[in-house]
Amino acid sequence: QLQLQESGPGLVKPSETLSLTCIVSGDSISSSTYYWGWIRQAPGKGLEWIGSIYYSGSTYNNPSLKSRVTISVDTSKNRFSLKLSSVTAADTAVYYCARRFKWDYFDYWGQGTLVTVSS
Amino acid sequence: EFVLTQSPDFQSVTPKENVTITCRASQHIDGDLHWYQQKPGQSPKLLIKYASQSISGVPSRFSGSRSGTDFTLTINSLEAEDAATYYCHQTISLLLMAFGQGTKLEIK
Numbered sequence: 001q002l003q004l005q006e007s008g009p010g011l012v013k014p015s016e017t018l019s020l021t022c023i024v025s026g027d028s029i030s031s032s033t034y035y036w037g038w039i040r041q042a043p044g045k046g047l048e049w050i051g052s053i054y055y056s057g058s059t060y061n062n063p064s065l066k067s068r069v070t071i072s073v074d075t076s077k078n079r080f081s082l083k084l085s086s087v088t089a090a091d092t093a094v095y096y097c098a099r100r101f102k103w104d105y106f107d108y109w110g111q112g113t114l115v116t117v118s119s
Numbered sequence: 120e121f122v123l124t125q126s127p128d129f130q131s132v133t134p135k136e137n138v139t140i141t142c143r144a145s146q147h148i149d150g151d152l153h154w155y156q157q158k159p160g161q162s163p164k165l166l167i168k169y170a171s172q173s174i175s176g177v178p179s180r181f182s183g184s185r186s187g188t189d190f191t192l193t194i195n196s197l198e199a200e201d202a203a204t205y206y207c208h209q210t211i212s213l214l215l216m217a218f219g220q221g222t223k224l225e226i227k
């Protein structure tokens with residue numbers, strides 16, 4: 001059974017860089033069928049796509065966040081990571097990692113991790 | 120900006136009712152649409168893919184349809200466990216996608 005698990009600091013200071021990792025188990029991140037993505041959800045709000053990555057390292061990021069987002073993949077450790085720079089309170093959210101079928105739906109999600117931006 | 124608008128934002132319903140949630144795109148773009156269910160404190164769960172295709176393990180009371188640019192999620196004979204927020208999600212390309220704002224279902 002595929003599982004995704006987010007990890008990283010739960011508190012980040014304003015202007016610093018948020019860093020999260022998603023460990024994938026039960027499937028190879030090098031599958032040619034899937035992309036791997038990050039989605040976030042601010043408290044009491046809806047879902048916002050951050051970006052996706054293919055095992056080759058090709059990335060596709062939300063244009064509204066693009067300049068601040070870096071997504072990378074480590075196939076040897078079956079995991080992928082998110083860095084979001086210059087964070088503000090508006091970046092406070094639950095961050096989810098998920099598996100994306102081609103460029104379509106997200107079929108498996110991690111449990112999510114709350115990241116709070118505060119000094 | 121590509122926006123998906125769901126209606127209603129909130130609905131209070133009784134068990135065994137039939138519920139319909141609609142999702143409409145701001146632009147006429149031919150993209151695939153999917154539906155998710157999110158219960159409080161949980162991550163979203165895929166309910167319907169490609170507008171009307173069912174997902175293994177999802178109860179058959181959940182169904183989806185499309186009429187032009189309008190997409191509909193129907194829940195037949197609602198159960199108490201269906202209390203959740205429902206999101207539509209349209210994918211246009213690897214770089215362009217959007218989620219609806221969500222529809223919260225409360226069970227009376």
